[in-house]
Amino acid sequence: MTEKVYASAEEALNGIVRDDMLVCAGGFGLCGMPESLIYALQATGVKGLSVVSNNAGIDGIGLSRLIETRQISKMISSYVGNNKTFEKAYLAGEIELEFSPQGTMSERLRAGGAGIAGFYTRTGVGTVIAEGKPLMEFEGDTFVLERGIRADLALVRAETADTEGNLVYRKTARNFNPMMAMSGRVTVAEVERIVPAGTLDPDHIHTSGIFVQRIVKSSQAKRIEFTTNRERETA
Template sequence: MNKVISKEAALDKIKDGQTLMIGGFAAVGTPASIIAGIVERKIGNLTIIANDTGFPDKGIGLLVVAKLVKKMHCSHIGTNPETIRQFNAGELEIEFNPQGTLAERMRAGGAGIAGFYTPTGVGTVIADGKETKDFNGKTYLLETALHAEVSIVKAHKADKFGNLVFRRTAKNFNPLIATAGDIVIAEVEEIVEIGDIDPDEVMLPGIYVDYIVKA
């Protein structure tokens, strides 16, 4: 099975108003080519689930600067002044998550788990409006799973079936979000034949990947 398609064909899968999960940590491991294509096509009104909003000139920050994002689920925005400006001006809705909670909400979405209890955030603004429950004398906060219509990941290498290899810290959130999207698009630097990647080197099985785009 050959899952390699053009960038233009991949962009056809992304529509106005969708919820997207995008990999990366401060623009490292972020699918830059596809993000540039979204900006070029002006695909907007998006809800983005990601660790952060990158920088004004890099990563998810390009979507924010172009005002294509209506809501963010993320852990921080401190590296992007434009995100902060839009948030303070009421132009962008943000749901902040502790970073570990965000990762676990993604993992839960991919595992088919509706929610989980965590002590993180109890007694803070993070707990506002959320259910709490005591276990063994300690209070825990209910967090729900996150899911996307399209997950866009960045990998170093893929075979044509979609088995992925990530490079160092660029792995970050990418494997998690690949399990939690209805459609998964992998932007990769190198594409090899099926069988060219040692099974022990596969970091994300191709069963999770629908389409592959050459970066």
């Protein structure tokens, strides 16, 4: 085992979590969600977390469990539907919400990882998204300043990692994971399989190992959020 590979999700989070952290968690719905790491984070008992994620899981699964246990104080998300647990907590004033459009959220994460403090975008101008943020005109159009996100901890999920932390994602399960891996001051990757360094084709690597500090094999089976079947055709 190399210094980046850990035996369990609990061990992978040991010594790097604390109250009031800013945490990124990958996934689009349940696709590409680092479920083992999320539950290991819940088990630590840390609280006051601000979490950046496209959504907050679904009822009883993923980040929704940390909302149930009052460990998340703020969500930075682009979508919060399909989650009654989140809705109930928000309406009760138990959790703060910052909406960030999906493209803007992706770029905020990438910018943070690239050392870019902020950028201007037209998305959200004239809406509540832009309230309280600096505006600037470029060639006659108004843009709003969005800040880059540099997370204390990033939790991501990939299909394959080598022992140096290079990651390969599978199809749409890639979603926000590469940007979140860049954004984290410490990034922990949950993967389906771990291979020796040098096994992966360099041209096929999606996230460089320089962005990943710890790796663990997933202990959670992949979930399917919605199943849609076509009716069988009959002759």
